[in-house]
Amino acid sequence: MYYLLPFRFQQFEDKELLVNEVGDYLFCPQGTVSRIVHREIDSSEEIYQDLTANFFISSSPIPPLMDVLAARLRTKKAFLDDFTSLHIFVLTLRCNQNCSYCQATSQDEQVSGKDMDLNDLLKAVELMFRSPSKHLTMEFQGGEPTVAPHLVRAAVEKAEAMKAISDKEITYILCTNCVNLTEEMLSLCEQHKILISTSLDGPAFLHNLNRGKPDSYEKVTAGIATARERLGASAVSALMTTSERALSYPKEIVDAYREKGFRSIFIRALNPYGLATENHDWESYTQRFILFYKQILEYIIEINKSGEFFVEEFATIILQKILTPFPIGFVDLQSPAGIVNNVVVYNYDGGVYASDESRMLAEACDYTFRLGDITDPYESLFYGEKAQSFAKSWATEAIAGCSDCALQAYCGADPVRNYSTQGNAYGHRPTSLLCKKNKAIIEYILSLLKNRKEEVLPIFTSWIRGRNA
Amino acid sequence: MVSVIVDKTVYADAVISKAVYWESGDFVVCRETEGSIERVSFTLKQGHTADETSVAERFFTRLNDFKLQQIVNDETKDIRTILYVKAFAHNDDFEETAD
Amino acid sequence: MRDIIDIQSNDNALFVTGQCNNRCLMCCQPPVTCDDIDYFYAKNLQLVETAPKELPEIGITGGEPTLLGERLFQLIRHIRQCLPDTFIQVLSNGRRFADGTYALKFSQVSENHAIVGIPLHADSPLLHDRIAGVNGAYDETMLGLYNLAANDVDIELRIVINRQNYQRLPQIAYFISKNLAFVSCVAFIAMEDTGFTLKNKEEVWVEPLEYMAQLQEAVNYLSLLDFDVALFNLPLCLLPYTLHSFAKKSISDWKTRYEKQCDWCIKKSECCGLFATSQSVFDGLNPFIS
Numbered sequence: 001m002y003y004l005l006p007f008r009f010q011q012f013e014d015k016e017l018l019v020n021e022v023g024d025y026l027f028c029p030q031g032t033v034s035r036i037v038h039r040e041i042d043s044s045e046e047i048y049q050d051l052t053a054n055f056f057i058s059s060s061p062i063p064p065l066m067d068v069l070a071a072r073l074r075t076k077k078a079f080l081d082d083f084t085s086l087h088i089f090v091l092t093l094r095c096n097q098n099c100s101y102c103q104a105t106s107q108d109e110q111v112s113g114k115d116m117d118l119n120d121l122l123k124a125v126e127l128m129f130r131s132p133s134k135h136l137t138m139e140f141q142g143g144e145p146t147v148a149p150h151l152v153r154a155a156v157e158k159a160e161a162m163k164a165i166s167d168k169e170i171t172y173i174l175c176t177n178c179v180n181l182t183e184e185m186l187s188l189c190e191q192h193k194i195l196i197s198t199s200l201d202g203p204a205f206l207h208n209l210n211r212g213k214p215d216s217y218e219k220v221t222a223g224i225a226t227a228r229e230r231l232g233a234s235a236v237s238a239l240m241t242t243s244e245r246a247l248s249y250p251k252e253i254v255d256a257y258r259e260k261g262f263r264s265i266f267i268r269a270l271n272p273y274g275l276a277t278e279n280h281d282w283e284s285y286t287q288r289f290i291l292f293y294k295q296i297l298e299y300i301i302e303i304n305k306s307g308e309f310f311v312e313e314f315a316t317i318i319l320q321k322i323l324t325p326f327p328i329g330f331v332d333l334q335s336p337a338g339i340v341n342n343v344v345v346y347n348y349d350g351g352v353y354a355s356d357e358s359r360m361l362a363e364a365c366d367y368t369f370r371l372g373d374i375t376d377p378y379e380s381l382f383y384g385e386k387a388q389s390f391a392k393s394w395a396t397e398a399i400a401g402c403s404d405c406a407l408q409a410y411c412g413a414d415p416v417r418n419y420s421t422q423g424n425a426y427g428h429r430p431t432s433l434l435c436k437k438n439k440a441i442i443e444y445i446l447s448l449l450k451n452r453k454e455e456v457l458p459i460f461t462s463w464i465r466g467r468n469a
Numbered sequence: 470m471v472s473v474i475v476d477k478t479v480y481a482d483a484v485i486s487k488a489v490y491w492e493s494g495d496f497v498v499c500r501e502t503e504g505s506i507e508r509v510s511f512t513l514k515q516g517h518t519a520d521e522t523s524v525a526e527r528f529f530t531r532l533n534d535f536k537l538q539q540i541v542n543d544e545t546k547d548i549r550t551i552l553y554v555k556a557f558a559h560n561d562d563f564e565e566t567a568d
Numbered sequence: 569m570r571d572i573i574d575i576q577s578n579d580n581a582l583f584v585t586g587q588c589n590n591r592c593l594m595c596c597q598p599p600v601t602c603d604d605i606d607y608f609y610a611k612n613l614q615l616v617e618t619a620p621k622e623l624p625e626i627g628i629t630g631g632e633p634t635l636l637g638e639r640l641f642q643l644i645r646h647i648r649q650c651l652p653d654t655f656i657q658v659l660s661n662g663r664r665f666a667d668g669t670y671a672l673k674f675s676q677v678s679e680n681h682a683i684v685g686i687p688l689h690a691d692s693p694l695l696h697d698r699i700a701g702v703n704g705a706y707d708e709t710m711l712g713l714y715n716l717a718a719n720d721v722d723i724e725l726r727i728v729i730n731r732q733n734y735q736r737l738p739q740i741a742y743f744i745s746k747n748l749a750f751v752s753c754v755a756f757i758a759m760e761d762t763g764f765t766l767k768n769k770e771e772v773w774v775e776p777l778e779y780m781a782q783l784q785e786a787v788n789y790l791s792l793l794d795f796d797v798a799l800f801n802l803p804l805c806l807l808p809y810t811l812h813s814f815a816k817k818s819i820s821d822w823k824t825r826y827e828k829q830c831d832w833c834i835k836k837s838e839c840c841g842l843f844a845t846s847q848s849v850f851d852g853l854n855p856f857i858s
Contacts, residue, residue: 006545008538021552024746037540049692053743059693064707068714070555072747323793325746400490404538430494461792
């Protein structure tokens with residue numbers, strides 16, 4: 001006689017995939033779940049041992065190792081302990097580029113009234129320090145933050161002053177297109193160890209096409225080189241966004257990154273916000289993106305097999321969730337969702353928003369995910385009614401379509417995306433393109449582990465370790 | 470339109486609802502109770518290109534899977550509650566930061 | 569066991585009792601029933617007092633040391649006082665540490681100067697208990713491991729490879745990677761052909777060459793996930809080249825012996841050799857000749 005423990009399952013190629021409450025997985029012969037549920041598994045079978053060892057079934061009604069399972073669950077969700085640790089400061093909406101897919105609805109550099117008020121900025125830094133997290137990440141975004149250097153300086157100086165009398169540590173990140181890295185900006189970065197995060201979409205023709213300016217690639221790569229020289233190579237990282245055109249150039253994009261000396265890439269799909277909404281058929285984009293992702297992953301695997309260490313970051317996050325017991329708090333792929341729990345945005349308009357996408361909605365005058373004003377008290381912003389209302393739809397454990405999904409432990413909830421694409425924060429999974437995309441990618445990675453384990457395991461684990469053998 | 474008969478003494482309402490949920494992207498689904506059975510009808514939505522001929526097979530596969538999952542959920546409801554309480558109830562930190 | 573401390577030796581252990589609350593099928597130190605705790609306790613206090621201060625490591629072994637109850641703490645306190653720079657290695661089945669208070673006290677007296685070597689026979693409770701010879705041993709050992717980890721005590725997880733568990737070595741590796749990620753080290757250990765191994769030969773004996781594939785898979789998996797992995801008691805000539813770096817000179821020097829053919833082997837000095845106490849010799853020994 002045995003007792004069931006919480007788990008989920010799905011058909012997976014020729015097998016059944018079982019995943020328990022803490023993300024441990026088993027591939028079993030088809031029909032296993034039915035046998036388990038109908039008490040047909042005998043204790044003499046090898047699979048009985050697999051199931052008891054891995055917390056799918058127990059020999060007693062209350063498993064003796066309940067405390068172990070609880071400790072595992074607590075560990076898995078420990079990213080929540082730090083609460084909001086990523087604080088995004090949208091200093092200005094002004095920009096010196098004109099990217100066709102801009103998600104931030106950037107304005108012309110000369111426009112007025114789109115900078116953050118200085119008093120709001122200082123107040124926002126004070127709000128940041130109210131976070132229980134011992135380690136804060138302060139990320140400057142825009143528009144293009146370097147067109148408002150006085151604000152970057154004021155923010156960092158205020159943060160440094162507050163840090164000196166606190167027990168917190170801060171990582172500064174400047175999200176910039178690198179097109180105009182002045183001496184002033186570089187020395188500020190050098191002085192306070194500000195990391196640079198820039199956008200590199202791929203080879204020159206692609207990057208320039210996306211950015212709407214013919215010399216953008218030249219400027220960005222020159223900027224990257226300058227920043228690396230000045231601040232060290234490890235201080236500069238790059239992100240790409242997969243525009244529709246990019247979908248036809250998986251290898252070229254990876255090669256462009258390798259050529260520029262990057263050891264990793266984060267393959268991100270386009271978000272349906274800002275100027276990006278103006279185009280397309282998102283259904284078709286999603287299908288093509290999934291194919292594109294698989295092609296890129298295969299190419300990167302080949303590169304690693306030839307002895308070159310090169311990481312795909314999105315896959316690495318998923319792999320950590322599959323192969324390790326550790327807490328992985330990645331804002332776009334966690335449950336409870338990243339909004340408020342992980343990230344918060346202090347916007348140039350004086351508002352506090354639940355996430356980056358939340359402030360993008362505000363540009364279309366939708367303030368659904370605006371938590372309040374920067375001048376509001378911390379408690380009402382982070383624990384107030386607005387924040388609490390999001391909780392109804394921010395856990396995959398508790399929403400339709402996700403609550404019984406086998407991939408729940410590896411995926412995440414995104415109420416803001418649901419709202420902006422489907423009309424409500426709760427969302428509808430069967431028509432959710434985010435669900436389709438995440439599911440396809442997670443299943444692909446699991447499939448590689450299932451069918452090509454010997455080939456991919458050394459590569460995948462090297463990404464988790466962050467280094468080659 | 471494709472129509473199937475579901476025996477309600479075999480499949481609980483929650484199970485039928487879940488299987489219906491996953492077809493509701495491409496299909497308009499209509500449910501009619503007739504005593505102990507339910508007639509579930511699928512009509513392809515305008516402009517959608519899903520395969521109508523395979524919806525019955527897909528639906529019944531889902532019904533069976535959700536039925537199994539429901540048994541797991543029902544039997545593990547209490548254990549799961551205990552597990553979450555044990556995992557998270559010790560967070561005394563809240564007492565400290567509240568003012 | 570020996571009852572002297574020899575600073576030149578690679579193995580100085582205090583034998584604290586022959587009693588044990590497990591009955592492992594392959595136990596190389598079969599448990600006794602008489603209460604010998606007082607006898608050894610007095611002897612060991614003396615040994616600790618007269619041991620050289622520069623002694624790098626001292627072991628506490630048995631039987632099952634936690635059967636000493638509070639006196640284990642007194643012994644450790646005594647070692648901490650007399651030999652403050654000596655690192656303590658306790659071998660235990662871990663079951664007593666299922667009592668959280670006991671684990672806490674242990675961490676307090678050992679003051680970060682101890683590591684506990686705890687055997688896990690299998691990932692599956694049924695199999696572990698069958699090998700340990702006691703129902704419920706698995707549950708207590710697992711809870712013990714967690715309690716020690718919660719109190720920041722270093723743990724060396726030991727898997728003694730035998731006929732009952734060798735086919736599950738890869739599954740055991742997966743289990744460790746998910747549930748016991750906090751251990752400092754995972755040691756896969758070949759059996760000593762003595763004690764209960766002789767009595768249970770058919771049930772437990774398996775040649776290293778028989779389990780090499782599973783062992784390789786398990787070691788590979790754990791080391792890829794950044795675990796510290798060690799192989800104990802396996803001669804280098806029985807290991808594929810990729811596993812050589814994990815092999816340790818694990819056999820107490822006063823118990824080590826080599827075969828005649830080992831005289832020709834160029835790796836003899838790095839190899840752990842064989843147990844002088846083992847009745848049989850492993851199949852397939854084959855010296856490395858340049």
